[in-house]
Amino acid sequence: MVQRAANTPIRFGLLPELIGYRLRLAQLAVFKDFCEHVGGAEMTPTLFGVLALVEANPGMTQAQLAEAIQLDRSSIVSILDKLEARGLVERRRAPNNRRSNALRLTADGEALVAELLPEVHAHEQRLVRHLDADEQKTLRALLDKVISVTS
Template identity: 40%
Template sequence: MTVSRAANEAAKAQHPARKDAEDASIELGELSELLGYTLKRAQLKIFEDFLRCMAPLQLTPAQFSVLLLLDRNPGRNQTEIANTLGILRPNFVAMLDGLESRDLCARIRSVNDRRSHHLVLTDKGKAVLARAKKLVAAKHEARLNELLGADNRAALVGMLAKIAEQF
């Protein structure tokens, strides 16, 4: 008998009512009532769907967000974009390296401050973003809208924005 099998047998002997892990549903208890837990579970499901939707373009939610901000705010510096999205500087630099290596954005050294870089979308970045926006609207957001309905979706976005602004 292997060590792990022996440990399982010992655990069953101590708790005979316990089912095998494959057969038992874990009771969440109060956890299912906690807003933070529920938000995280929903976020994971939404990100999974987003990644499936964006698979042809190989974009993560964070990368898509960066491209959207650069489209609306060309020439902003790295710190402004990272802070707006709540991305830590080392993570943001690595993400920019990846986007830049794919020719989706470019860093332009500031003429006023040689330590600072302004960010812009490349032509390829604009084209990829246009395709991504269509995919998100037609698939990902459409599924969420169908699930929630327009009124519930708007209410949820409002509630989440309130939490983000107040906390």
């Protein structure tokens, strides 16, 4: 046989055995649902993550943000440029250490997060809609065990 018949189902070989493969598929599903249902085309999981982190840590620095979200300091710059241009985040010079910026959400930023929260929770509910409460708890715990591999 030189070529597979067009109607033959594709075999996934050893991929389905691999946790990493399933994680990638799960993340694709999450990303797709988020982008379709949360905040319109200008919102992404990463941007929302930055907003959530700055909200939870008013006055945090860009270096702290970079570490928290696991990106290089230089990558944070354009993300904040974007959010600042939309009037969602503010960079104030930190008075006690004038090398740093103290980050905070603007009133508009706070309002946007508040507005997105129901959409994020609806998104979350769709993701786990085939899992009961116990299973959700279990999934979180098991993912934590995988995450702890790096540390």
